[in-house]
Amino acid sequence: MSDPVEQLLTILDLEKLEEDLFRGVSPDNGWQRVFGGQVIAQALTAAIRTVPPERACHSLHCYFMRPGDPAVPIVYSVDRIRDGGSFTTRRIVAMQHGKAIFSLSASFQKHEEGFEHQLAMPDVPRPDELPDSKAVEELFLKNASPAVQRYWQRQRPIEFRPVRLEHFLSNEKLEPYQHSWVRCRGDVGDDAALNTVVLAYLSDMTLLDTALFAHGLSVFDERVQAASLDHAMWFHRPARVSEWMLYTQDSPSSSGGRGLTRGSLYGLDGTLIASVAQEGLIRPKR
Template identity: 45%
Template sequence: MPASVNELVELLQIEQLEVNLFRGGQPRKSRLQRVFGGQVAGQAVSAAQHTVTDGKHLHSLHAYFILGGDPSIPIIYDVESVRDGRSFATRRVSARQHGEVIFYMTASFQRDEEGWDHQDVLPPTPGPEDATSMFDLVKYISPDGAEQWKQEWGGFDMRYVGDPRPEDDPTRPYVPVVQRMWFKASDRLPDDPELHRAAFTYYSDFSLLGASLVPHGLVISSPKVQPASLDHVVWFHRPFRVDEWLLYDQTSPSASGARGLSTARVFTQDGTLVATVAQEGLIRPAKPREQR
């Protein structure tokens, strides 16, 4: 994971090998055993955007996480130009390692157009200045792991609204019916809108699956859970900047069959709805021998 905004930008600036073929690097320092899913999605967005050069912008992506990524080697992104129309363009991206597809994404791009406009309203929510710092929360849960977490996630400032500690924690006052958090890049990003969409996609895989565990009084890091992202969808509605506060308003309409579905609305501080995200993930109850 990037420890700084500079490392995040570097991670999302993929290398073009030939026409429609790209290579994505890995973080300089990471102790994760598998590649973070948001990294693969963010780099895939960067690859797809490189192939659309006629003024269209990304408005939606639909992705599947197929295999866990190996953090010790680069990832190859093969982009297929499915269609280039006057208003829309479609791209398919396959991410490969060791000769196997680990991730698959379809992305759609559109020229700016005028049309009807409406949106959901920002729910009454404390601002980021009144939210719990994720770093402070990690320090509370695992003092020894706080600095390691900061090295992995220092590129983002994340703050929970409410208290996401497990229900059986005696110091926890309540379990929220939704999971909300403010987030932004920890420093200023370049003004390139494509970079902001890739960075948003990168971040959007963080914490969303955990919303499906909130009704059960669990967190994603619980030894009782074997979690993994299965698919991921993002719809971009309006312009935004990832280096300005965004509210990730998450809820889970269903969990069954060891899978949890989470959805989220993303608002700016002034109440503009800029994106909607959905994800289904594995939330398999860990067997006793799998619990650590």
């Protein structure tokens, strides 16, 4: 399947093996390990399949335990922790080679009206004011490392338009924050659950890089060992992932071989859609 969006939607459509037991596969893209966002999204899909459709996911918390093998299917086991009057809780464990590689806890809630407030979206250039991926490749990445060039040239279902590009082009120590516009390259449709799953998929992108800005490094640097350790996400309002969203990130701390990054996803109209937090392994290779 050549279209990357069709391929993404296919791998997110899990096969049901038995009640509360599902199987997912990985795309054949030559990666040595499964992308973390894929496992998050597939585990969330498994949870959603066991929850009434009128209850939407409002938060998830997960841990990455072992690297996923892209050549082997992943089996997702769902534990129905609780079905309450307003909230539903699920725990999912992802298995490969007889071992747990990942776990996710998700909470779902029926729709309620209540208090409303949010922080304002940062004032940054709009996506139509920024160079697209092809322009970035042609204008700014001629002198970038081969790893960075391969990353930008690969066909992907998610499009990014970074507000600034310094971290791709220099080894300077930069302030640990970044803003990028992001969207799915194809039409995902109106299904709220599918939009939530794709949002979870893309939420794992660029977070570890933000934590490395302060050290003049990136996840493409061969001197760095980088891997996601945990991931948390809160869904505040419905998402439309085929439309541009601003993904703003900052890293308040790195220590002990780990870096923490926080993220917020805003719609074009400034609506805060979701919040993200992730701690990752970022250590010099020995």
